[in-house]
Amino acid sequence: MSFKPTTYTLKCVHCGKVYTEDNHRLGCDEDHKPAFVRAQYGSRQLTVREGAEGMFRFGDWLPLCRPVKNTGYPVAYKSEGLAARLGLSDLWISFSGYWPERGADMRTCTFKELEAPPVLSRFTDDSRTVVVASAGNTARAFAEICSANDIPLLLVVNEVGFSNLWSTRPFSEKVRLVGVVGGADYFDAISLSGMIASLPGYVPEGGAKNVARRDGMGISVLAAVTEAGRIPDHYFQAVGSGTGGVSAWEAVQRLRADGRFGDVNMKLHLVQNHPFTPMTDAWTRRSRSLPQMTDDEARSLIAQINAFVLSNRRPPYAVVGGVFDALTETEGVMYSVTNQEAESAGKLFEDTEGIDLTPAAKVAVASLKQAVDKGLVQVDDMILLNITGGGEKRLFSEHKINYLKPHIEVKRSEISEETVKKIFA
Numbered sequence: 001m002s003f004k005p006t007t008y009t010l011k012c013v014h015c016g017k018v019y020t021e022d023n024h025r026l027g028c029d030e031d032h033k034p035a036f037v038r039a040q041y042g043s044r045q046l047t048v049r050e051g052a053e054g055m056f057r058f059g060d061w062l063p064l065c066r067p068v069k070n071t072g073y074p075v076a077y078k079s080e081g082l083a084a085r086l087g088l089s090d091l092w093i094s095f096s097g098y099w100p101e102r103g104a105d106m107r108t109c110t111f112k113e114l115e116a117p118p119v120l121s122r123f124t125d126d127s128r129t130v131v132v133a134s135a136g137n138t139a140r141a142f143a144e145i146c147s148a149n150d151i152p153l154l155l156v157v158n159e160v161g162f163s164n165l166w167s168t169r170p171f172s173e174k175v176r177l178v179g180v181v182g183g184a185d186y187f188d189a190i191s192l193s194g195m196i197a198s199l200p201g202y203v204p205e206g207g208a209k210n211v212a213r214r215d216g217m218g219i220s221v222l223a224a225v226t227e228a229g230r231i232p233d234h235y236f237q238a239v240g241s242g243t244g245g246v247s248a249w250e251a252v253q254r255l256r257a258d259g260r261f262g263d264v265n266m267k268l269h270l271v272q273n274h275p276f277t278p279m280t281d282a283w284t285r286r287s288r289s290l291p292q293m294t295d296d297e298a299r300s301l302i303a304q305i306n307a308f309v310l311s312n313r314r315p316p317y318a319v320v321g322g323v324f325d326a327l328t329e330t331e332g333v334m335y336s337v338t339n340q341e342a343e344s345a346g347k348l349f350e351d352t353e354g355i356d357l358t359p360a361a362k363v364a365v366a367s368l369k370q371a372v373d374k375g376l377v378q379v380d381d382m383i384l385l386n387i388t389g390g391g392e393k394r395l396f397s398e399h400k401i402n403y404l405k406p407h408i409e410v411k412r413s414e415i416s417e418e419t420v421k422k423i424f425a
Ligand SMILES: [Zn+2]
Pocket: 012, 013, 014, 015, 016, 017, 028, 029, 030, 032, 035
């Protein structure tokens, strides 16, 4: 497999300052409101790197600095079964997961597997350990890729996520799991990981601020557009942080500048799982601020959703270049889907397309059904449905599964700078 580093610079989307040296930069140095930096790639036009490994075939538009073993990439195809049932003539599916007949071999069964390889290729300093906080899927993806490459990793995961930390392959000893227990949620995991990452020897992975993570997720769109030959009119995805939506929007800006795929301002259709729908609520009011919510209120709402990976309480919504801007620029729509709607949509997908879906992907299918019912898309529009995870049931029935057990447990009530120094410094 051939590897070629990518030429790129980073540009602040607020003040326009350009950084030519990268070194894991997560933001702009200028004193202004929070804003994303964005990668500007040397290649204005995308050339698929046929000999490259896994998703690195799209390496022209990924900030790649060193080789990282990876095998998966999303499979894009034109739907027949689901399209017919919904009465759509140009529905495309970008599928991240396990589906041997379609050639999909993302063993973590989540599109989060698209984030880890470019993040770890971009960050080249193995004397520091990358710290990742996650509700489960991101953690599983990083554990998989770090294990395959023997790269040190510290995962911080709240207890509902433990059952998500599995693999069909052995875990590397360099992958360590810190379990946050005692009624902790994703927000507790984020806050603990922030304290650990500020200690010497550790580095935060960076979340939505990391261009490698966003451009990795953008591959879902690149895979579909290079297959279909044009930019879709509409894009559907379930969102927790909303970063996937921002990534899709950024990918389309590059595709429009490429010039060969049309000049379509792809409309974002993003969906959350009722009753935890902070971004849907804010966008319905066209507000840049998320609704105020106490910790207890948030926890009680999150406890009621089946797609618990969609439970991010601090999404990059208001930040310049974030979800609000992406929705504004694309005249986007946000949806709210109940557990029941998601279940019946998941069944519809499995019956018509032939593969099982993760809870978040079921939520996305349900939002497409809502859009059709409400006339928000036209029969002949080109629609891209991002199936962010699937084939898990299938994978479990065909492979032996290993689970990662916590190496250290920290109680929610014990999270403090002092405890963290004692354990991790
Ligand atoms: Zn700036």
